[in-house]
Structures are given as structure tokens and as C-alpha cells.
Amino acid sequence: MKKFLFSFWGLLLLLAMPWKADAQAALSFDGTNDYAEVLSGSQHIVNKSMSIAFWVFPTNTTGGYPNFDGFAGFRNNSNADFYILQLSGTNVEARFRNSSGVNYDINAAALNVNQWNHYVLTYDQSTLKLYHNGLFVQSVTATGTITNAFTSLHLGKLDWSPTPFYSAIQMDEFGLWARALTQSEVTALASGCSIPNTSPGLKLHYGFNEGVPGGNNVGVSTAVDLTGNTNGTYYNFDMTGTLSNFTSKPGDVVTHDTVQACGVYVDSAGTLYTASGMYSDTTNTAAGCLNISNLYLTLLQADTALTQVGYTLSMNDTTGSSYQWFDCTSGSVVGSGFSFSPTSNGQFACAFTSAQGCMDTSRCVSVTGIGLDERGMDHWYVSPNPGHSGTLHLKGSDFYQSVTLYDALGQKIAEWHAGEIKQQGLKPGVYYFCxxxxxxxxTLRALLH
Structure with a gap:
């Protein structure tokens, strides 16, 4: 699995959630009326040895007739049976019925409810064998073959009159072979995540990956056979939500990392990310499982804009945790706070840290005109300062060219060219009279409470 690390300019914030194991798609059955069917599935094992294998997550804790859960297989109750069925909260039934109507049964305590179970049923035309979670369980002597080529393969139900045995289960990785699997092959299937399509004699393989787990899959009705032989059909599935829909399966692991970074982000593979978004990396294990790492990345961009009103410079972002104004020529620190009024001409900028912890620097801004004849300017003042009741009143001389009122963001509020300088209806905050x-x-700074 790819691990996402970080590098940064300035400061990077990394908020990594503990990884959570998800999975890709399996199929959830509601036990009421949904199932998958492969028409004439028995055509692939006519007069042959055979095996079925699948993962199943049973939820029926009691079982018992008529509440059997038919997991998967062929069952026409006449001359073509090869299936596994849940009999009770602890037992399963595995059956082979030949073309002469003779059935051979295995009844075994080989079931873990509310857990993933792996089953393999094999028949080599002399012995019927059942395997559970990779281990041999039981066998019976059996003879004959199936000659009926028109019996449907059912997944999630088995036929019975008057009511089929529907299953409240999840299922994944179903396979049908026209031969008997060996113990070593059974072990490999139980310890792996998927059936290899190169397996000799594999006739049908359903991975149940046609939809998004828990998503809206109402348009999905075909069970794709990964061998390319015979597709199946999904019947009566809701295809939305967590039940009667595609769901997660065992083995595949998905990790989720949520990262906030300032500016850019670089993962352990050296990949540079310059935009926020969701990024996914997928690798395969030797067993055929998927390791999927999802990165949910938010790149924080600090607001470096500032506003100049007269001789006063103000950062637009007034929520930062620190501000440091400096002379762009000498590099010396000349002030702090989100606004700054220099006492001499020059170029000035602000290095600041945002509320999210990102450090950045504004552009350099030229301030000129300081030191010009300001005689007669000292008598200008705001009264009272701070102001109240939404009113600011500037007092000084009756003779002036213009007075302009700005808010803290540099937006012009009002302008006067003669008469009393008084503005009402203002919101609390910082204002500037130019x-x-x-x-x-x-330029005079005024506060309004």
C-alpha cells in the first residue's frame, strides 16, 4: 500500500485519519426474493466431474425448514442437483443428484454465521467432497453424472415447491469447474481474494464487481461471467443502499488518508500535487487482492492580498495568528498586527501565519509622501474614538479638498468635499479617514464599537 508523506514550503498541516478497511464489490441478498440465475448453466458440466467454490457471509442464525438458505448451485430435485444449502445455524447440506435421480448428501457442522465462509464442493464421479475455509470436512461415495444441460445455476436461492429457499447472505467470487479441484487448489482459493481465470476447467466465474458498493446501481442487471462463457441475470435486487445491492467483500483493503497541506503536497513516491481533490492509488497482492489507498487532499491557499489607504497598509486576512511587517529593502522588521502605518517612505510587505497555520508573504507596496509639509494637519481628529451607535465624526477644519472614508478592506464608504464630516449607520469595525x-x-484610523 502506498503511504502518503509530506513536504512543504512554509508550514504543512497533516491530518491523517486511521486507515479503515473497506473492500470492492460483493453481492448482498435480502433473503426475500432476490437472486441471480444463469440459464442452462448445467451445460458446462454434462457428463463431467465438477466443482463449485464461493465466499458467503450468512446471517440466518436459526435455519430449519422452511427457513433454509439456499446458497448456490443446481437444484431441480429430479436429475440435476449440485449445491450447498444452509440447514441450521451451524450446519450445511451439500448434495449431488445424478441423472438417474439418486442423491448423495453431506450434512456437516461447517458454518460460521455472521462471518465470511469459503466453501468448495467437488465431485470426481466417485466421491463427493466438501471443504470449508480451505479444510476438508467430509466425503461420501457417489456415482453417475448429470446429463441435463438445461438446469439453471442459481446464486442466492435454490428451487423448492411451493417456495424457493432464498438466502439472507452476502456472496463473492463464485466459480464452476468441469473437474474436481484438488486440496492444494482449495487451499489457494480460500487464502486468496479472487479466482484465477487461468484455472484449468473453469467454466463460470462471477466476481460481482458490476456495481459500486452501497451506491445507486439500479441500471445493473447482468452478472458478468469473467470466463466469457455465460452471463447471468440479477432478479429483484433493490440495487440501492446496503442490502439487496453490491456491498464490500473480504480481502481487498482500502485505506483513507485525509490531508490538509499549505501550497503543495508530495507523497512518498515523489508525486507532486498542486490541486485539491481525491486521488487513488491501487496495487495488487500476490493473492490477487487489491490494496487501494485513497487520498483526500485539501490544499490551503493563504490570502496574501493587502490594501493601502493613504499611508496605512492592511492585510485583507484579519484572522491570522501572527503578522510581521518588514522593509523590503533592508529586511528589517518594522511592525506587527494586521495593519501598519510606516513613519518613513519605502517598500513594505507582511509575513503572516493564517488561522489554518499556513505561512506566506504579501507583495511589497511602496509608500511615498511621508515628510511632506503637513502643517495644519495635526488638528484633525475623530471624536469620539472609538465611536458608537454606528456613527463616526471627523473634526478639524472647514477648509479641505476632500475626505474619503474607507473600511478595513479598502472599500470606499463615503466622500466629502465640504461641510460637516459625519457618517451614520456604520457597522462595528476599523475605518480610515483619508x-x-x-x-x-x-490618514486617521477610527474604531467603531
């Missing part, structure tokens, strides 16, 4: 007279310019 005063222009024949003697020069002056």
Missing part, C-alpha cells in the same frame, strides 16, 4: 488639504494628506 484627508486631503492644500497642506498635504493625512
Amino acid at each position: 484627508i486631503q488639504t492644500q497642506n498635504g494628506e493625512k
Whole structure:
């Protein structure tokens, strides 16, 4: 599995959730009326030895007639039976019935309810054998073959009159072979995640991967045979939600990492990410399982914009945890806080840390005009300061060229060219009066509570 690490410029925040094991698709049956059918599936094992194998997650804790759960196989109750059925909360029945109508049964305590179980049933025209979770369980002597080529293969139900035995199960990786599997092959299937399509004699293979686990799969009705021989059909599935739909399966592992990073992000493989999004990396294990790593990445971009009102510079982001203003020429620190009014001309910028912890630096801004004749400007003042009741009142001289009021973001609120300078209906915050007279310019900062 790929591990996602990080590198950064400035500061990177990594919020990695503990990995959670999910899986790819299996198939959930509701035990009421949904099932999969492969018409004339028995054509593949006519006059041959045979095997079936599958994973199943049973949920019926009691069983007993008529509440049997028919897991999978052929059953016409006449001349073509080869199936596994849940008899009780602990036992399964495995049956082979030949073309003469003679049946051979295995009744074994080989069932773990509410757990994934792996079953293999083999018949070599002399012995019927049942395997559970890779281990041999029981065998009986049997003879004959199946000659009926038109019996359907059912998954999630087995036929019975008047009511079929539907199954409340999850199922994955069903296979049918026209030969008897060996013990070593059974062991490999039980310890692996998928049936290899190169397996000799494999006639049907259903992986139940046509839909999204738990998603909206209402348009899916075909069970795809991965051998390319005979597709099946899904009947009466809801194909939405967690029941009667595609669901997760054992073996495959999905990990989820949620990462927040400042600017860019680099994983352990050296992949550079420059945009937020969901990224997925998939690898295969020797057993055929999938290791899927999902990265949910959010790249945080600090707001480096600033506003200049007169001689005062203000960062647009006023929620940062720290601000440090510096002279762009000398590099010396000249102020702190989200706003700064230099006392001399020059170029200034702000290095700041956002509330999310990202560090960045604004552009350099030129401030000129400081030191010009400002005689007659000192008598301008805001009264009261801080203001209240939504009102700011600037006092000074009756003679001025213009006075402009800005908010903290540099948005112009009002402008005067003569008369009393008073603004009402303002919201609490920081404001700036930019005063222009024949003697020069002056900017006053005002607070409104």
C-alpha cells in the first residue's frame, strides 16, 4: 500500500485519519426474493466431474425448514442437483443428484454465521467432497453424472415447491469447474481474494464487481461471467443502499488518508500535487487482492492580498495568528498586527501565519509622501474614538479638498468635499479617514464599537 508523506514550503498541516478497511464489490441478498440465475448453466458440466467454490457471509442464525438458505448451485430435485444449502445455524447440506435421480448428501457442522465462509464442493464421479475455509470436512461415495444441460445455476436461492429457499447472505467470487479441484487448489482459493481465470476447467466465474458498493446501481442487471462463457441475470435486487445491492467483500483493503497541506503536497513516491481533490492509488497482492489507498487532499491557499489607504497598509486576512511587517529593502522588521502605518517612505510587505497555520508573504507596496509639509494637519481628529451607535465624526477644519472614508478592506464608504464630516449607520469595525488639504494628506484610523 502506498503511504502518503509530506513536504512543504512554509508550514504543512497533516491530518491523517486511521486507515479503515473497506473492500470492492460483493453481492448482498435480502433473503426475500432476490437472486441471480444463469440459464442452462448445467451445460458446462454434462457428463463431467465438477466443482463449485464461493465466499458467503450468512446471517440466518436459526435455519430449519422452511427457513433454509439456499446458497448456490443446481437444484431441480429430479436429475440435476449440485449445491450447498444452509440447514441450521451451524450446519450445511451439500448434495449431488445424478441423472438417474439418486442423491448423495453431506450434512456437516461447517458454518460460521455472521462471518465470511469459503466453501468448495467437488465431485470426481466417485466421491463427493466438501471443504470449508480451505479444510476438508467430509466425503461420501457417489456415482453417475448429470446429463441435463438445461438446469439453471442459481446464486442466492435454490428451487423448492411451493417456495424457493432464498438466502439472507452476502456472496463473492463464485466459480464452476468441469473437474474436481484438488486440496492444494482449495487451499489457494480460500487464502486468496479472487479466482484465477487461468484455472484449468473453469467454466463460470462471477466476481460481482458490476456495481459500486452501497451506491445507486439500479441500471445493473447482468452478472458478468469473467470466463466469457455465460452471463447471468440479477432478479429483484433493490440495487440501492446496503442490502439487496453490491456491498464490500473480504480481502481487498482500502485505506483513507485525509490531508490538509499549505501550497503543495508530495507523497512518498515523489508525486507532486498542486490541486485539491481525491486521488487513488491501487496495487495488487500476490493473492490477487487489491490494496487501494485513497487520498483526500485539501490544499490551503493563504490570502496574501493587502490594501493601502493613504499611508496605512492592511492585510485583507484579519484572522491570522501572527503578522510581521518588514522593509523590503533592508529586511528589517518594522511592525506587527494586521495593519501598519510606516513613519518613513519605502517598500513594505507582511509575513503572516493564517488561522489554518499556513505561512506566506504579501507583495511589497511602496509608500511615498511621508515628510511632506503637513502643517495644519495635526488638528484633525475623530471624536469620539472609538465611536458608537454606528456613527463616526471627523473634526478639524472647514477648509479641505476632500475626505474619503474607507473600511478595513479598502472599500470606499463615503466622500466629502465640504461641510460637516459625519457618517451614520456604520457597522462595528476599523475605518480610515483619508484627508486631503492644500497642506498635504493625512490618514486617521477610527474604531467603531
